[in-house]
Amino acid sequence: MLTPVPPVTPASVVRPFAGAAQDWLPAHRGTDLAARPGQAVVAPLTGRVVFVGTIAGRPVVSIRTPIARFTLEPVSAKDVDGRWVRTGQVIGRVAEGGHCDRLCLHWGAKVNGRYVDPMTFVNRRAPVLKPLQAATTRSEPGARAGPAAPCCGSGSRDSP
Ligand SMILES: [Zn+2]
Numbered sequence: 631m632l633t634p635v636p637p638v639t640p641a642s643v644v645r646p647f648a649g650a651a652q653d654w655l656p657a658h659r660g661t662d663l664a665a666r667p668g669q670a671v672v673a674p675l676t677g678r679v680v681f682v683g684t685i686a687g688r689p690v691v692s693i694r695t696p697i698a699r700f701t702l703e704p705v706s707a708k709d710v711d712g713r714w715v716r717t718g719q720v721i722g723r724v725a726e727g728g729h730c731d732r733l734c735l736h737w738g739a740k741v742n743g744r745y746v747d748p749m750t751f752v753n754r755r756a757p758v759l760k761p762l763q764a765a766t767t768r769s770e771p772g773a774r775a776g777p778a779a780p781c782c783g784s785g786s787r788d789s790p
Contacts, residue, residue: 634674634695634751635718637702637737638665644734647747659745660701660738662730669724671705671735673715674748682711688728691721700748701738704728 642664650657665671677695684690690703693715707722715721730736739748 632675632697634697634700634748635672636663636752637671637674637700638663638669638724638735640664641749641752643749647745647749649745649747657745660736661747661749662734662736664733665724665730665735667724667726667732669735670720671702671707671722671724673717673719673721674700674737674751676714676716678714679707679710679712679721682707686728689725693721697751698739698741698746698748701736701740703736703738704730705735 643661644664645658645662647661648658671691673693675693675695675697677693677700679691680694680699681690681692681701685703688703689706690701691705691707691710692699692701702721704725704727705722706725710721724735726732728736737748739746739751
């Protein structure tokens, strides 16, 4: 099972990933999920904890998994350094420090040396929802009556 789970639940994104074209440019190399100090943090995926420590004053945990190296901060973790952890296993607690201080958990993912948006892994499940949404729309006759309904769609409108 190589589908990661969010390290905190509910997974409410308070600041999305914003990559940069070049590594030295300013960017937000991860996704911030709403979290409070003391909240449980779980391993997004089975892997090995390869780093537990402090980087620039922020307590950081890194887990190497088959699909990415995940970094979580601020997290205070004990007794997991060097250990194998399973998907969903509690590895520590949300701590304080960094740009997420007391508000969120920063979740970073690195694949082949490049930072990617970790939510893309979680959102792989999204396509499963599409038939359900279509069915819901069909069952609402009122929704068909309005020809405009300019809102919200599948984004196909953006296609060239
Ligand atoms: Zn962040």
